[in-house]
Amino acid sequence: MAENDDILYEIERGFWTGGPEHYLANADEACLVCFPGMVKTLGPAELAGTVKEGPRWRDLEITPKATVRPTPQIAVIAYEASARRGSDAPYRVAVSSGYVERGGKWKLAWHQQTPL
Numbered sequence: 001m002a003e004n005d006d007i008l009y010e011i012e013r014g015f016w017t018g019g020p021e022h023y024l025a026n027a028d029e030a031c032l033v034c035f036p037g038m039v040k041t042l043g044p045a046e047l048a049g050t051v052k053e054g055p056r057w058r059d060l061e062i063t064p065k066a067t068v069r070p071t072p073q074i075a076v077i078a079y080e081a082s083a084r085r086g087s088d089a090p091y092r093v094a095v096s097s098g099y100v101e102r103g104g105k106w107k108l109a110w111h112q113q114t115p116l
Contacts (some may be wrong), residue, residue: 008077008099011106016057016083020048027109035113049103056107057083059090073101080116092116 015075026045040048060083069077078096085091098110 004034005077006077007062008067008075008097008106009064010081011099011108012077012079013060013062014095015108015111016060016081019056020051023051026108027107028102028109031108032110034111036115055086057085057091059084065094073086075101075106096116 011026016028021049024044027047029043030041031039031043031047031062033039033047044087063080065080066078070076076096076098078094079084080093081095082090082092093115095114096110096112097108099106100109101107
């Protein structure tokens, strides 16, 4: 994994475990999200609003699979994740997230999850 990839995965972990402030600081102005049952474009405030009260993800394990950089300002990471929320069984997914660099900071522009 390249050094820039470490930065992207650090941001990505925050989307799993952080609060609304992480979403506000790290989401692009328009972020396409594709979850089972939800496909839409959300702004940072709308995306932050998806973080519900109650337990966040814990026991997060991320296994990087691939990174593609179509341009120096665009990066797409793909990984498998496993995490728990509350006392639920582990949630296992294949994930891809696309980032765009704006003003020297990486912003999430799309995020997709496919249950495994």
